[in-house]
Amino acid sequence: MENRKSNFSEWYNEIIDLAGLSDKRYPVKGMNVWLPYGLKIMQHIDTIIRRAVDSRGGMQEVSFPLLITRDQLSVEFEHVAGFENEVFWVTRGGGKQPLEVEMALRPTSEAAMYSMFPLWIRSHSDLPLRIYQIVNVYRYETKHTRSFIRIREIHFFEAHTAHRDYEDAERQMREYIDIWNEITDALCLPPYRIDRRPDWDKFPGAMYTLAFDTVMPGGRTLQIGTIHQYGENFSRNYGIVYDDERGGEHHYVSQTTFGMSERLLAAVIGIHGDDQGLILPPDIAPVQFIVVPIPSDRVDTLSFARDVASRASALGYRVRVDDRDNYTPPGYKYNDWEMRGVPVRIEIGEREVSEGKVTLALRSIRGRRSFPPWARCRRT
RNA sequence: GGGGCUGUGGGGUAGCUUGGUAUCCUACGGGCUUUGGGAGCCUGAGACCCCGGUUCAAAUCCGGGCAGCCCCCCCA
Structure with a gap:
């Protein structure tokens, strides 16, 4: 086996293959097969995530459709522009018939969810709305892909919340950090950095972004989680409003999101392993x-x-x-x-x-x- | 987004420069023998990424595609 410290990249590829985590020989770029042992580990990570999220109450798991219509994405908004170059499009159906309405594979689920939020949110008593899902999202990466780190089919946890005001959304942001601490404890990940991203690097459409970074062998920083404060940026574009207690008066909701992926697994592999192979924290060991x-x-x-x-x-x-x-x-x-x-x-x-x-x-x-x-x- | 490299049995490789019979290791199937840190012998099966071009003849030369790898940069 390759030496982990001096040749981390090759060690990483080799251990994923030897331990039976993922098979990258699938003939589509950036889309790999989850093998039984690797899938089990990821499922245990998901269990830890659900436990951390569910134990705090109020957040409920949902599952949205994979496809988003062109209309849902046709909002003039920096969020949509930010993803336009990484979207896979479905343009035909039923033989060679072009679709009347082209559809995108979700690159993230804002457009999908926020098309439903106005139907679900009518009054202050519907708030806060707090949901999450663990699904695949798709991004048309043109760069070099890498198992669990940069792929085109992403195993994605995304939490989305809507609040009556910015202050309540800020409370949610603080709760995300508590959840994050619980998850990294269970995964035995070392102290991480929280960085407030500069404006040019924040999530498209967010007011601000906090990123959880870890350092892999070889010195490379890996961003393994992000939380975003949206404020009213999305609600104003997707028309998500509620009536307050006085009735009749409309207010835009404030929103937040929290995203994580199989990069958590990549971090566990890279940070704990040695020249003998993987070292798994007991909570996630199959x-x-x-x-x-x-x-x-x-x-x-x-x-x-x-x-x-x-x-x-x-x-x-x-x-x-x-x-x-x-x-x-x-x-x-x-x-x-x-x-x-x-x-x-x-x-x-x-x-x-x-x-x-x-x-x-x-x-x-x-x-x-x-x-x-x-x-x-x-x-x- | 930029620079460089590679595709040969399941994995790792030799062969390519100089076109003609594809090498070895490992893993795998069968059999016997073994067993306190990666066992041994016998035997069997298994490969030139795809499309096109050049040629009597392509793993080998040329073009394109697809996939993968390394470095810088960046996203979960």
Whole structure:
């Protein structure tokens, strides 16, 4: 395997392939296949995101259509102009018939959602409106694409909120930062930077943008999340208004958004990995304990291994017994699961069976210790 | 947006300059033997990115397309 520090780019490509995260051989530029192991990790990341968002209450998950009509995008607005060069268009349907109304694959969902907001928001009692979705968005990247970092089909979390005034929207911005802290804690990401982007670099249409940046090996900064204060910029263009308590008087809502993507996975890969491969935080590891039986003629290590595994499963951990028999020496399995980033390995050989103990090896420190049965499972 | 490079079995490669039989490693299937840090022997299957051009003949030369890689810059 490539050296992570001196040759990060190639190490990154190699580990994504070896660990079975994503297959970039799919014949469309920037659109890769999520492989089982990689998809599981991403789903666990999504679970962490949902937990962080849902636990605060008031925010609800939705799912909007993929297609946006040309009309929805025909608003004269810097937001629309900002994306016009990265939109995929659907122009035909049913054989070769040109569509009467051309449709875009969403590059982000403002235009989709804000076409519905005026129908949903009538009075102050409809506010705040706070929704999010985890869907794919599409951007016609012309530059060099890169697994999980710059792709054309993006696995995207986007939260959208509408508030009665700017102050309430600002409160939402502060809550986003709390949510972000909870997520980065669970992913064991190191302290990050929050940058207020200069005007030329803010999200198209936003009043201001705060970006969460992290630094990858090799020194490159990776923007892994952004929150945007829209103020009334969008509501004035999409006509999102409400009646206040006095009735009759219309006010524009103030809006915010929060965006994240599989760049979170890219950050976890890049920041935690080493020359042996991935190192996964336990919360997102598809396999948290790998039990490796070492075959023996004298004792039944496999049964013992399965017994250990079922006890750990009963405690709620994700456990797997590596009972593949085609790789006979255990060293292959050790290296294989270390490469995949499994946090804890449990080795079961003659010694463990006869002494009634297990031997644990931790991925993060690459040490090994022997323990009496089950003693540490709850704490690891 | 700019600069450079590459496409050969699943992965990594030799062959290309000088056109003619495609090399090796690894992974994979079958069989036997093995087993406390990437096992061994036997055997089997598997490839020249796509389209066009030059030529008796193209993996090799030329043009285009598609895909990928590296550096600078930037987006989630």
